[in-house]
Amino acid sequence: MSKPVVWTIAGSDSGGGAGIQADLHTFADFAVHGCSVITAVTAQNSVTTRGIYGLSSTEIKAQLTCLLDDMPPQAIKIGLISNSAQLQAIADFLNRWPERIERPFVVWDPVNISTQRDCLSSLTPDECRALMTEVDVMTPNTDELEWLSGTAVFDQPSLVRASGMLLESGCKAVLATGVHVDDDGGRVCDHLYRSDRQQRFCHEYLSTTHDHGTGCTLSAAIAAAVAHGYPLEDALVLAHAYVHKGLRCAEGVGSGPGPVAHTGWPTELENFPQVCCKTLPVSDVRFAPLKYSPALYPVVDSVEWLQQLLELGLRTLQLRIKRTPDKSLEQQIKTAVALSRHYDAQIFINDHWALALKYGAFGVHLGQQDLADADLNAIAQAGLRLGISTHGYTEMLIALRCRPSYIALGHIFPTRTKVMPSQPQGTKRLRDYVALLSATDIPTVAIGGINLANLDEVMATGVDGVAVVTAITQAESVEDAVRRLMARLEVRCAE
Ligand SMILES: Cc1ncc(COP(=O)(O)OP(=O)(O)O)c(N)n1
Numbered sequence: 468m469s470k471p472v473v474w475t476i477a478g479s480d481s482g483g484g485a486g487i488q489a490d491l492h493t494f495a496d497f498a499v500h501g502c503s504v505i506t507a508v509t510a511q512n513s514v515t516t517r518g519i520y521g522l523s524s525t526e527i528k529a530q531l532t533c534l535l536d537d538m539p540p541q542a543i544k545i546g547l548i549s550n551s552a553q554l555q556a557i558a559d560f561l562n563r564w565p566e567r568i569e570r571p572f573v574v575w576d577p578v579n580i581s582t583q584r585d586c587l588s589s590l591t592p593d594e595c596r597a598l599m600t601e602v603d604v605m606t607p608n609t610d611e612l613e614w615l616s617g618t619a620v621f622d623q624p625s626l627v628r629a630s631g632m633l634l635e636s637g638c639k640a641v642l643a644t645g646v647h648v649d650d651d652g653g654r655v656c657d658h659l660y661r662s663d664r665q666q667r668f669c670h671e672y673l674s675t676t677h678d679h680g681t682g683c684t685l686s687a688a689i690a691a692a693v694a695h696g697y698p699l700e701d702a703l704v705l706a707h708a709y710v711h712k713g714l715r716c717a718e719g720v721g722s723g724p725g726p727v728a729h730t731g732w733p734t735e736l737e738n739f740p741q742v743c744c745k746t747l748p749v750s751d752v753r754f755a756p757l758k759y760s761p762a763l764y765p766v767v768d769s770v771e772w773l774q775q776l777l778e779l780g781l782r783t784l785q786l787r788i789k790r791t792p793d794k795s796l797e798q799q800i801k802t803a804v805a806l807s808r809h810y811d812a813q814i815f816i817n818d819h820w821a822l823a824l825k826y827g828a829f830g831v832h833l834g835q836q837d838l839a840d841a842d843l844n845a846i847a848q849a850g851l852r853l854g855i856s857t858h859g860y861t862e863m864l865i866a867l868r869c870r871p872s873y874i875a876l877g878h879i880f881p882t883r884t885k886v887m888p889s890q891p892q893g894t895k896r897l898r899d900y901v902a903l904l905s906a907t908d909i910p911t912v913a914i915g916g917i918n919l920a921n922l923d924e925v926m927a928t929g930v931d932g933v934a935v936v937t938a939i940t941q942a943e944s945v946e947d948a949v950r951r952l953m954a955r956l957e958v959r960c961a962e
């Protein structure tokens with residue numbers, strides 16, 4: 468498969484730490500093909516900027532149209548724009564994007580002042596607005612946000628106000644980067660604002676003087692991750708992890724601030740941020756571990772199914788009844804708990820955590836939306852296990868904060884059982900997720916479209932178990948399906 472194409476529209480940093488140079492290093496690490504549209508050549512080293520030589524709008528347009536004719540991008544990162552004529556040329560170009568070519572995702576890192584404190588652009592905040600309507604996410608640091616919004620940023624309300632002004636000017640999302648406000652408890656956070664959501668991605672403050680090119684690298688990584696098909700919040704998480712490791716590994720070159728390092732696709736959990744959002748209750752909990760490896764984990768909608776599968780020897784099961792609680796549902800949960808004790812099985816109750824708690828179930832399975840409403844402390848204190856659904860990096864990081872008994876990773880393949888709002892993840896991403904979570908002792912379960920035909924490919928990722936609905940409930944012979952799936956799992960476990 469060919470690599471996604473990503474353009475950077477930015478300035479050249481002769482010192483090699485920021486601008487086009489940082490972007491192309493980042494694109495290489497993220498396995499996308501990088502194209503460059505140069506806006507300005509800077510004569511710059513680690514200490515100072517001695518000259519900025521902007522290209523004309525005609526020269527910029529020539530680069531853009533030449534690329535569009537042959538190498539249309541999945542995403543564009545915009546960095547330094549040195550004057551209003553350049554900005555207008557870029558805005559017009561994006562505004563007239565041809566209908567026959569899919570519109571790319573656009574990230575704009577509004578560079579104004581360099582790390583060496585030199586002013587790189589003559590743009591005014593007002594002039595910037597013409598481009599904001601073409602942009603999917605802007606990534607200003609605190610100085611840039613203050614400059615663009617004309618508002619001092621010193622606490623949460625002022626941050627919300629300033630970011631809100633950029634949203635009102637037409638960009639779809641604002642990621643205020645490297646923010647230090649008291650409300651974040653001494654950590655450094657990237658704050659994401661969208662019209663319907665706010666999230667924070669935080670890390671302990673890292674002391675380094677070598678941070679040249681941080682903003683360029685972050686925005687280029689976001690563009691590259693989106694070009695690979697990651698949703699925006701996961702692209703931000705990946706970019707944050709990439710920059711965090713880059714800062715940890717940065718070495719000085721020259722006598723001023725050295726460049727952030729470029730260290731490959733992020734794989735180490737310690738570099739990933741803590742994700743904070745309104746739906747995650749702040750809770751210092753830890754859930755009891757599973758008794759057995761999840762292995763084959765059928766998800767069924769009645770106690771009759773539970774009984775049948777327990778008799779076939781299965782010991783990890785879920786009762787998933789999608790309706791509001793009534794007397795008969797309560798009775799099913801009560802019976803499920805009794806079955807679980809009788810067979811010494813780990814039976815999870817989906818959604819209905821209060822009834823699971825009332826009858827002392829082995830465990831509860833919750834989705835991300837359910838987490839906001841559930842009393843996690845009560846569930847943990849009563850000794851119930853907790854499984855949490857996730858669909859990508861951000862949700863995994865949210866789940867990790869609850870220290871659950873297992874993490875479900877979905878949906879791997881297309882599924883007919885449920886309408887999914889996200890895209891199937893595939894086994895390559897599953898492998899990355901499992902590797903990332905291997906730094907914890909929390910088992911993983913894959914779900915979504917898993918059957919005998921793809922089971923080997925799924926288990927080759929190192930995942931601990933597979934949750935299945937139709938592979939069992941729609942099988943011609945349930946007994947045969949269970950036997951074959953189990954046999955395949957046992958072979959794999961023995962390997
Ligand atoms: C093992 C397992 N993984 C994921 C899910 C899905 O849970 P959720 O996201 O809460 O969606 P519903 O199942 O409630 O529709 C699951 N049930 N089990």
Ligand SMILES: Cc1nc(C(=O)O)sc1CCOP(=O)(O)O
Pocket residue numbers: 766856857876877878879881882883884885914915916917934935936937938
């Ligand atoms: C209930 C459910 N949750 C999913 C998730 O990704 O969170 S996928 C899914 C359905 C799984 O059914 P089947 O094995 O028939 O594809």
Ligand SMILES: [Mg+2]
Pocket residue numbers: 817818832833834837
């Ligand atoms: Mg649920």
